[in-house]
Amino acid sequence: MRKIIYFGLFSTLLLTLTTGCTAASPKVSELTIYSGRAEGFIAPFFEIWQQQSGIKLNVRYGDSAELAAQILEEGKNSPADLFLSQDAGSLGAISTEQLFSPLANGVADLIPAQYSQTNRDWIGVTARVRVFAYAPDRITITPKTITDLTKPIYKNQLAIAPTNASFQAFLTAVIEKKGRSFAKQWLLDLKKNGVKSYAKNSVIVEAIDKGEVSIGLVNHYYVWEVSESLGRPINVVNGYFEVNDLGNLINVSGVGILASSNKQEAAIDLINFLTSEAIQNKFVTETHEYSLIQSINPPKDLPSLAQVGAPSIDLGLLKNIKNTQDLLIEVGLL
């Protein structure tokens, strides 16, 4: 512990001495990253980068929203060099307070512009798609649009997770695109149709497997994740709404560099690494997420993003889910 403190003091001293001469940036030996992405998924990737770069990564794992609150609280004193978040909302909160340093063009250039903050404060890393998970033997007619879910054939069959961030992001998109009154009516119709609320996406998938419900709105990787966790195949598959339906919304995980960091170059190197083709391929095979790079294949047994046909929406709009929560409260789902 004391070593770290001394090292910190020493490197600060070194930094003050070297800031005058900009040409020779000090050799970075450590980088601190706050990660809202779970250790089980991301740690192997960090391991590779550490070996390649020779730079030690200090990773602080936590919940994306709580880490964002922590960075806001730390302000300019933040020990973090980078923030890797599970969702666009948490990145947007840091961006609003202007605590990120915008990335130059050329950094992470394989990632299409639509998946990043417009001023390049942060960059998208991977994508997840909203799907409906269902039991194929019980649901023979799949829904084409989210409105179909209010039909009698799905009565008492559908599950949602109203407290879940991904569901709320999806509902935010519905409000943004179709208006609040449409969203409200849709929720009320779902309620009338006997929709069941669960705590988490994974619990929905388990409930479908157990036969409690037959169809549920989740992210695309939960069927795979739950089956992995249970160690057996499950009676649940993914289904997609028709092209451009809001039910197929894409949300991204992303990364940004803190403006207070004095290790910008090393941090940029890590971002380039995470968005490189080789590593993006690895994300697809190991975490079952989508790569944002178009030329890279989708996860095994899943359609490509183009085939899914996600609705086009500015991800920045998904930041403020306050109205969404108010609506959920109003209709009595929260």
Add this chain to the structure above:
Amino acid sequence: MQSLKSPVKTSLLNLYQVKNRSNNLLLVLLVLLVVGLVLIPIFYLVTRASQKSLTQIQELLFRQKTFEVVATTSLLVLLVVLLTAFFGVLIAAGLHFVNLPYFAALIIVAVLPLAIPSYVFTYTWIALIPAFSGFLPAVFILFLTTLPYVILATLAGLRRVDGSQIEVARSFGLTHLQIFFKVVLPQIRGHISGGVLLVGLYTMSDFGAVSLLNVDTLTVTIQNMYRASYDRNAAAVISLVLVALSALFVVGDERFKSKTLRNKSIKTTSVKTYSINKSSYQVTVFSTIFAYAVFAVLVPVYVLLSRFISNPVAVDWSSLLSASISTISVALFGALIALILSAPIGALLSEKPTYFSRFTNRAILIGHALPGVVIGLALVSFGSKISFIYQTTFLLAFAYALLFLAKSVASMTASLARVPEGAKEVAATLGMNKWAVLKNVVTPIAAPGIALGTTLVFLTAMKELPATLMLRPTGFETLATQIWSSAAISRFNEAAPYALVLLLIAAIPTFILSRPDKADKPLSTQEIGN
């Protein structure tokens, strides 16, 4: 420490009082220091909340939603408190008075759930019953998690019950129940109320269970404000509502406690005066504890183990070991700091109650209802300005001490209240100064309460999550953070070994604390002879 200083014993009582003044000043300063530290989160909240304009604050406070949430929280607290008070006293009295088979196992099982984080508890129940959600399940889960607080506090009280009074009552032919309500209960009200206090404050602060079960309490609203709109100032306003609610609860609890009988004499021994062999009592108590063990220990352990067995992963022994060592050491460190911080508080509270001591007690208790994320952010806000302590084990241990100081103080006060005034005066006439009185008279009597408090801090610090996530040194993993990181991606099978080790570690202090042979003779005749 300091002993006899003046040979003139007749004037010693006067001297004691004179000396007390300078001692008092020191004590007051120390107490103020501790209170200042404890109030850091409240100070932080007030600062944050004051960033909002008055109209914004009014809007937040007087909207429909706030009323609903306050009502839900209050009802939740009320139900959990009533249930835990009833079953906690039943189980503790049963363990103490009724002759039961497998006594040691029963007592451990009755306290062990304290080591299971509420989110793990809830996850496992949801895994068993996916539709498990809503208000009543939340009451159920919080009842299960908090019951040990009342059991432990009541047990500590029962060990101090005057056995001779029970003998007298028996000779008058009172039934077991009559003895309990007329002789025992009045003596242990203070202890019960200490346990109930912790239950109520914990229930207010809990986030894990209520969020997973979809119940809208104040903590969920606070968390939503961070998550939904990243509005820290609005979250602070609602947090202050929670502080106000907990203040009401603390004052209510004081009323209840004030009816406790105070000891007037020094009790020399506390032998287990009688043990009931009636089978109806035995069956009732045994089956209650058994049911509790099934719901609160077997269900979580069964779900975790079955996940692990159905999909075994190679246990990472080195990470398990290092997480265990980290957990034990930082929790111990935290318990130690809490012990040190509570010493001046205990000294103050063992005196006759004054406005100042009442204020101190309340100041320490009300912050206890705040969810970990709020305390965590408050310490982030302060700590990040002092870079050499920020994200060190010291700051984390310190955070535990602040978070759980109420546990050691609440456990201590009931014991301290039982120190007879007369004993202190006698000691003073024997030439002891205040600190010597504290050391030689007060501490031995309060020892069980102090031990209980320190153990509670240790146990709860081990499972603490939100503040740990924010304040631990980067890369420092505890059992709780490891459980969380696996559970967050639905890998319960990977979380299982960590949760089970957490239970095993927790069983040790629980066992020591509740060891029946130890419990029966906290004040042996030899100790008195010293």
